[in-house]
Amino acid sequence: MGRSPCCDENGLKKGPWTQEEDEKLIEHIQKHGHGSWRALPKQAGLNRCGKSCRLRWTNYLRPDIKRGNFTPEEEETIINLHSLLGNKWSSIASNLPGRTDNEIKNYWNTHLRKKLLQMGIDPVTHRPRTDHLNVLAALPQLIAAANFNSLMNLNQNVQLDAATLAKAQILHNMIQVLSTNNNNIPCSSPLTMQTNNNIFGQSSYLENQSLFGQPQNFSHVLGANQDEKLMVENQMIDQPLDSFSSLMQMDVQDDHNSLPLLVAASPEEPKQSQMMIKNKDVRHDTSNPSSSNSSFTQDHHQPWCDTIDDEAGDSYWKEIIEQTCTEPWPFHE
DNA sequence: AACTTACACAACCGCCGGAAC
DNA sequence: AGTTCCGGCGGTTGTGTAAGT
Numbered sequence: 001m002g003r004s005p006c007c008d009e010n011g012l013k014k015g016p017w018t019q020e021e022d023e024k025l026i027e028h029i030q031k032h033g034h035g036s037w038r039a040l041p042k043q044a045g046l047n048r049c050g051k052s053c054r055l056r057w058t059n060y061l062r063p064d065i066k067r068g069n070f071t072p073e074e075e076e077t078i079i080n081l082h083s084l085l086g087n088k089w090s091s092i093a094s095n096l097p098g099r100t101d102n103e104i105k106n107y108w109n110t111h112l113r114k115k116l117l118q119m120g121i122d123p124v125t126h127r128p129r130t131d132h133l134n135v136l137a138a139l140p141q142l143i144a145a146a147n148f149n150s151l152m153n154l155n156q157n158v159q160l161d162a163a164t165l166a167k168a169q170i171l172h173n174m175i176q177v178l179s180t181n182n183n184n185i186p187c188s189s190p191l192t193m194q195t196n197n198n199i200f201g202q203s204s205y206l207e208n209q210s211l212f213g214q215p216q217n218f219s220h221v222l223g224a225n226q227d228e229k230l231m232v233e234n235q236m237i238d239q240p241l242d243s244f245s246s247l248m249q250m251d252v253q254d255d256h257n258s259l260p261l262l263v264a265a266s267p268e269e270p271k272q273s274q275m276m277i278k279n280k281d282v283r284h285d286t287s288n289p290s291s292s293n294s295s296f297t298q299d300h301h302q303p304w305c306d307t308i309d310d311e312a313g314d315s316y317w318k319e320i321i322e323q324t325c326t327e328p329w330p331f332h333e
Numbered sequence: 334a335a336c337t338t339a340c341a342c343a344a345c346c347g348c349c350g351g352a353a354c
Numbered sequence: 355a356g357t358t359c360c361g362g363c364g365g366t367t368g369t370g371t372a373a374g375t
Contacts, residue, residue: 014344014345015343015344015345015368015369016343016344016368016369016370017343017344036359036360037360037361038359038360050360050361051345051346051360051361052344052345054360054361054362055343055344055345056343056344058362059343059344060343060344087363087364087365088363088364089363089364090362090363090364101362101363101364102342102343102344102364103342103343105364105365106341106342106343107341107342109341109342110340110341110342111341335375336374336375337373337374337375338372338373338374338375339371339372339373339374340370340371340372340373341369341370341371341372342368342369342370342371343367343368343369343370344366344367344368344369345365345366345367345368346364346365346366346367347363347364347365347366348362348363348364348365349361349362349363349364350360350361350362350363351359351360351361351362352358352359352360352361353357353358353359353360354356354357354358354359
């Protein structure tokens with residue numbers, strides 16, 4: 001069965017490499033090649049395990065490594081390849097000369113992943129994020145609620161509870177952000193591709209556009225085997241774009257039974273509601289019956305506050321929440 | 334200025350598959 | 355056939371530094 005990890009041996013140094021160690025390693029490999037990595041440390045006079053030496057060499061010291069910022073073209077390639085290959089960093093790296101899998105992996109996790117999230121794209125599936133769509137699915141309710149509120153204000157002087165108003169405000173801001181993103185990034189996201197072309201269409205990265213608008217064909221990276229290429233391409237093309245399109249088709253009437261409950265709003269509620277949004281604490285506010293009454297906790301709708309809680313770490317959500325607390329109420333103009 | 338927090342990235346860890354013995 | 359070696363891979367952690375309070 002398995003062997004014991006080479007680094008189990010006691011006394012071997014770990015952690016950051018010193019310049020002296022780097023020089024020893026480089027000098028040894030330049031003279032003798034790396035040969036057996038396991039034997040290398042002794043031969044080179046390094047108090048490291050072979051694996052550590054190999055990683056240091058392949059990820060940092062190798063002379064053909066390209067250092068510095070990733071170019072937009074490299075970013076584009078990474079995103080496109082990731083949409084095809086997933087976290088196959090070594091495969092992705094083999095298409096980016098001078099870049100290591102480790103570097104690409106780090107860059108993905110620290111930059112590109114966030115970038116996609118901010119564009120409203122799930123970095124795993126490379127599709128529009130469904131958590132956004134869950135909130136979008138509440139659109140008919142919010143519109144109906146807003147209309148109802150206007151009526152009640154006119155005729156009976158009754159207000160919707162503050163939590164419901166806050167939901168609508170968040171939705172309003174979210175739509176603004178989404179539309180801003182789409183306008184700023186022409187042909188840049190699957191979402192844009194779907195809405196620009198045909199929402200039910202079968203466009204894919206493989207077929208036509210890349211994430212940044214340049215036509216690319218990455219089928220060559222999928223292996224020499226033609227069957228494999230075909231299989232992957234078919235898979236990409238056949239995958240239905242269900243979640244987004246079905247939500248966009250949603251009939252307002254389907255939800256007529258799920259209008260938010262209306263409760264009498266006390267004068268304090270608007271303040272409370274704002275505070276709760278800021279503190280991301282709505283879900284746990286069990287002491288406030290109106291907040292639970294007015295939540296969107298229907299069978300098929302994730303509560304909006306859950307959605308916010310889940311993503312509140314993103315600057316994207318922070319932006320939305322901030323706007324929610326500062327912008328004027330849209331339905332009372 | 335001191336402290337805390339967030340971020341970027343180098344390095345490590347554990348696992349796997351293939352080759353050698 | 356079973357064991358060990360070796361290199362590779364992807365996920366995770368640790369550390370240094372910049373930014374914020």
